[in-house]
Structure formats: C-alpha cells, structure tokens
Amino acid sequence: MLRLLRLPCSLLAVLGLTWLLAGCSPRYQPPLTLGTNTWIGYEPLYLARELGYYDGANLRLVELASTTQTLDALRIGTLDMAAVTLDEALLLAQEGQPISVLWVLNISAGADALIAKPAITALAQLRGKRIGVEQTATGAYMLDAALQQAGLQVQDITIVPLPLDEHFSAWQANAIDAVVTFDPARQKLLHTGGLELFTSQDIPGQIVDVLVARQSALDCCRPQIAQVIAGQQRALxxxxxxxxxAWQHMAPRQGVAAENVADALSGIELPDARMNRQLLTDPNTGLPATTRQLVQTMQQNHLLHSPPDTAALIRADFAVEAAP
Structure with missing residues (x-):
C-alpha cells in the first residue's frame, strides 16, 4: 500500500515544484509592435534598428507594403503602435480607435506628389484621365488639393484605387495616366519620365507624419515607447x-541608390526632440494648431464628419520628457 502511495506523492511533489518555479519565473511579455509602410520619413526607425539602438528592447518593427495594411493592423489590434499621417490619425480617432499622437516623425515638404505621364504637363490636362491613388486619407487629401488647384472635381477624372506597392507596376502597364504617390515609388516614377504636377510643397505643413500608440500600449509599455523615440532620435x-x-544603410530597404535617398530626404523635415517639444506643447503654432486647421480643411472637403477631441488626441508628455 505504501508503494502505491509513493508515485502519486512524487508526482505531486514534481507538480508542486513546477508550479513554484512557474510562479517565480518572469511573466512573458510579448514584444511591442510598431508598424510602418516604406515611406522615407520612417527610415530613421529602421536605421536605429540596424545600428543596434534597439538591441535589448522588447520591440518588433513590422514592415508593411502599404498605408492601408498599417491602418487595418492598427484597427484590429495586431499593432501596438504605428507611423501614420496626421489626417489618418484623425480618421482613426473619429472611428473611436483608442489612440494617441505621441511624436512628430516628419513633415512632408515635397516628397508627396501627384505625378503624371510625360504628355500631361499641366493639372488642367487631368480632365478625363485615370488617376491612381491609395484609398487613405492622405491620398484623398492630396488628390482633392490638386484638383482644387486645377479647377477640377472628382467627377472630372477616373479614380483608380491602388495600394502603394502597385503604383509602379500600374504605371508601367499604362493602367493609369497619373498617380498620387510618395517615396520610394515617387523616385522610380520620376526616373521613368514622370512629371510632378503637384507636391506637398504646395500645401506646406499639412502632410505631417506622426507616431501613434494604442491606449493598451500606453498602459503597459511606457519605457519601451520612450526607447522607440530615443532610438529614432539617435538615428537622426x-x-x-x-x-x-546613413544613406547607404537606408538605400536597400528603399530599393533605390544612396543618392536617391538623399533626394527623397530633401523633401521632408525631420524634427528633433527640441522641435517636437515645441510642436507638441505650443497650442498656437504647434501640432494642435496644425490639427485644427487640418480638421477644418478635411470637413470642408467631406473627409472628416465628426472631428475628435484634438486636445485628448495629442499627448505632449513623451516630448516633454525626451532628452534634447
């Protein structure tokens, strides 16, 4: 009888030890996921990774083919953070997505563009033409601004919905006459003879890329989020x-030559920590003012129906705490 009791007692001892060790072991924490597309303004994040600035951080950068994929992944919660444009952040907030804007990654100053085939030399000539555009807020915003400048309306053209990774192939197949695009696709199209008819320089300060985080990430992972920002600043x-x-590091991911990386970077501003502090804290000239102006423009063009509380959307604490 005693021998029969030994096995269960031994088993219980092993199970008890296993439970005890499990209780003492560190709880598994999944990596913080940050998603982006291949936009040149997000390259400092990947440069930071390549230079080892994120070594030891529980962080995973997720490279996606298009803005559409990034937004969808953020919506369903498979991403904790994402790099998006400010107008896209406004649309996400309008949907009720629990996000906050934490940091200004870049301000487009020519790197977003409407590029047309060589035979089209003026915006007015877009009437009746097929224009490719990604079905995102930025694509719609850029196209609407270009059409306004041309004196055209949406019904005057044919819109061809295209994610970023299909811009170049659609151009080569002559499936479109023009396209609203950005680097690296922009560089490729210009090198095949495309003409820039409208760029973000024509609407200064309105195409802003920001870092956003879901509330769940802010609740659990503030130190990791601070590491993301610190690494990006070291890369800058x-x-x-x-x-x-730096251009040599960036070129392979962009799929262009190093000198083309330099050209692409010349079309954006990359704010440092000091500038971010000013942008995120100054209600009159910083990001809050830009957001109010953007909300008004988007509402006028029926791109935003119920504007979110911008004061709640923009958080300045990471910018205030970041080292200059």
Whole structure:
C-alpha cells in the first residue's frame, strides 16, 4: 500500500515544484509592435534598428507594403503602435480607435506628389484621365488639393484605387495616366519620365507624419515607447553627422541608390526632440494648431464628419520628457 502511495506523492511533489518555479519565473511579455509602410520619413526607425539602438528592447518593427495594411493592423489590434499621417490619425480617432499622437516623425515638404505621364504637363490636362491613388486619407487629401488647384472635381477624372506597392507596376502597364504617390515609388516614377504636377510643397505643413500608440500600449509599455523615440532620435543624429553612411544603410530597404535617398530626404523635415517639444506643447503654432486647421480643411472637403477631441488626441508628455 505504501508503494502505491509513493508515485502519486512524487508526482505531486514534481507538480508542486513546477508550479513554484512557474510562479517565480518572469511573466512573458510579448514584444511591442510598431508598424510602418516604406515611406522615407520612417527610415530613421529602421536605421536605429540596424545600428543596434534597439538591441535589448522588447520591440518588433513590422514592415508593411502599404498605408492601408498599417491602418487595418492598427484597427484590429495586431499593432501596438504605428507611423501614420496626421489626417489618418484623425480618421482613426473619429472611428473611436483608442489612440494617441505621441511624436512628430516628419513633415512632408515635397516628397508627396501627384505625378503624371510625360504628355500631361499641366493639372488642367487631368480632365478625363485615370488617376491612381491609395484609398487613405492622405491620398484623398492630396488628390482633392490638386484638383482644387486645377479647377477640377472628382467627377472630372477616373479614380483608380491602388495600394502603394502597385503604383509602379500600374504605371508601367499604362493602367493609369497619373498617380498620387510618395517615396520610394515617387523616385522610380520620376526616373521613368514622370512629371510632378503637384507636391506637398504646395500645401506646406499639412502632410505631417506622426507616431501613434494604442491606449493598451500606453498602459503597459511606457519605457519601451520612450526607447522607440530615443532610438529614432539617435538615428537622426547619426544621419546628420554621417549622412553618406546613413544613406547607404537606408538605400536597400528603399530599393533605390544612396543618392536617391538623399533626394527623397530633401523633401521632408525631420524634427528633433527640441522641435517636437515645441510642436507638441505650443497650442498656437504647434501640432494642435496644425490639427485644427487640418480638421477644418478635411470637413470642408467631406473627409472628416465628426472631428475628435484634438486636445485628448495629442499627448505632449513623451516630448516633454525626451532628452534634447
């Protein structure tokens, strides 16, 4: 009888030890996921990863083919954070997505563009033409601004919905006459003879890319989010101090030559920590003012129906705490 009791007692001892060890072991924490498309303004995040600035951080950068994929992944919660344009952040907030804007990654100053086939030399000539555009807020915003400048309306053209990764192939197949696009596709189209008819320089300060985080990430992972920002800032410093080496790092991911990376970067501003502090805290000239102006423009063009509380959307605490 005693021998029969030994096995269960031994088993209980092992199970008890296993439970005890499990209780003492660190709880598994899944990596913080940050999603982006291949836009040049997000490259400092990947440069930081390549230079080892995120080593040891429980972080995973997720490279997606288009803005549409990034937004969808953020909506369903498979991403904790994402790099998006400010107008896209407004649309997400309008949907009730629990996100906050934490950081300004870049301000487009020419890198977003409407590019047309060589035979089309003026915006007015877009009448009746097929224009490719990604079905995102930025695509709609850029196209609407270009049409306004041309004196055209949406019904004057044929819209061809195209994710970013199909812009170049559709151009080569002559499936479109023009396209609203951005780097790296922009560079490729210009090198095949495309003409820029309208760029973000024509609407200064209105195409802003920001870092957003879901509330669940803010609740659990503030130190990791601060690491993301700190690594991006170190990468910007590396870019300023050693631009040639930085371009070499960036070129393979962009699929262009290093000198083309330099050209693409010339079309954007990359705010440092000091500028971010100013942008996120100044209600009169910073991001809050830009957001109010953007909300008004989007409402006038029926791109935004019920504007979110911008004061609640924009958080300045990470910018205030970041090292200059």
């Amino acid at each position: 410093q590396y870019l300023r101090q050693t631009p040639d080496q």
